[in-house]
Amino acid sequence: MESIKSRNFQIGLCWYAMILANIIRATILRLREWSTNILNTDMVESDKLYENIRLLTADNILAYPM
Numbered sequence: 001m002e003s004i005k006s007r008n009f010q011i012g013l014c015w016y017a018m019i020l021a022n023i024i025r026a027t028i029l030r031l032r033e034w035s036t037n038i039l040n041t042d043m044v045e046s047d048k049l050y051e052n053i054r055l056l057t058a059d060n061i062l063a064y065p066m
Contacts, residue, residue: 013050013053013054014046014047014050017046017047017049017050017053018042018043018046020046020049021042021045021046021049022042022046025038025042
Protein backbone atom coordinates (compact mmCIF):
# COMPACT_ATOMS: atom_id res chain seq x y z
CA MET A 1 0.00 0.00 0.00
CA GLU A 2 1.25 3.44 -0.91
CA SER A 3 2.17 5.62 2.03
CA ILE A 4 0.70 9.08 2.57
CA LYS A 5 4.19 10.58 2.45
CA SER A 6 4.89 8.95 -0.92
CA ARG A 7 1.54 10.10 -2.32
CA ASN A 8 2.11 13.67 -1.11
CA PHE A 9 5.54 13.62 -2.78
CA GLN A 10 3.95 12.55 -6.06
CA ILE A 11 1.31 15.27 -5.80
CA GLY A 12 4.07 17.79 -5.16
CA LEU A 13 5.94 16.67 -8.27
CA CYS A 14 2.78 16.98 -10.32
CA TRP A 15 2.31 20.56 -9.05
CA TYR A 16 5.92 21.38 -9.99
CA ALA A 17 5.23 20.11 -13.50
CA MET A 18 2.18 22.40 -13.68
CA ILE A 19 4.22 25.36 -12.47
CA LEU A 20 6.92 24.62 -15.03
CA ALA A 21 4.34 24.38 -17.84
CA ASN A 22 2.84 27.72 -16.82
CA ILE A 23 6.24 29.42 -16.63
CA ILE A 24 7.07 28.17 -20.10
CA ARG A 25 3.68 29.33 -21.38
CA ALA A 26 4.19 32.74 -19.74
CA THR A 27 7.41 33.22 -21.71
CA ILE A 28 5.51 32.53 -24.94
CA LEU A 29 2.24 34.42 -24.41
CA ARG A 30 1.52 37.79 -22.87
CA LEU A 31 -0.76 37.67 -19.86
CA ARG A 32 -3.60 39.42 -21.70
CA GLU A 33 -3.58 36.60 -24.28
CA TRP A 34 -4.27 33.96 -21.65
CA SER A 35 -7.71 32.37 -21.41
CA THR A 36 -9.42 29.55 -19.58
CA ASN A 37 -8.69 27.30 -22.55
CA ILE A 38 -4.96 28.03 -22.30
CA LEU A 39 -4.99 27.26 -18.58
CA ASN A 40 -6.84 23.99 -19.27
CA THR A 41 -4.29 23.13 -21.96
CA ASP A 42 -1.50 23.83 -19.47
CA MET A 43 -3.09 21.42 -17.01
CA VAL A 44 -3.23 18.65 -19.64
CA GLU A 45 0.30 19.33 -20.88
CA SER A 46 1.73 19.43 -17.36
CA ASP A 47 0.07 16.11 -16.59
CA LYS A 48 1.79 14.65 -19.67
CA LEU A 49 5.09 16.16 -18.51
CA TYR A 50 4.66 14.58 -15.07
CA GLU A 51 3.86 11.19 -16.61
CA ASN A 52 6.96 11.40 -18.82
CA ILE A 53 9.11 12.25 -15.81
CA ARG A 54 7.64 9.31 -13.89
CA LEU A 55 8.31 6.91 -16.77
CA LEU A 56 11.86 8.15 -17.28
CA THR A 57 12.51 7.93 -13.54
CA ALA A 58 11.19 4.38 -13.39
CA ASP A 59 13.57 3.38 -16.20
CA ASN A 60 16.64 4.94 -14.55
CA ILE A 61 18.05 3.02 -11.60
CA LEU A 62 20.08 6.07 -10.51
CA ALA A 63 17.00 8.34 -10.30
CA TYR A 64 15.31 9.25 -7.04
CA PRO A 65 12.46 6.74 -6.53
CA MET A 66 8.99 8.14 -7.02
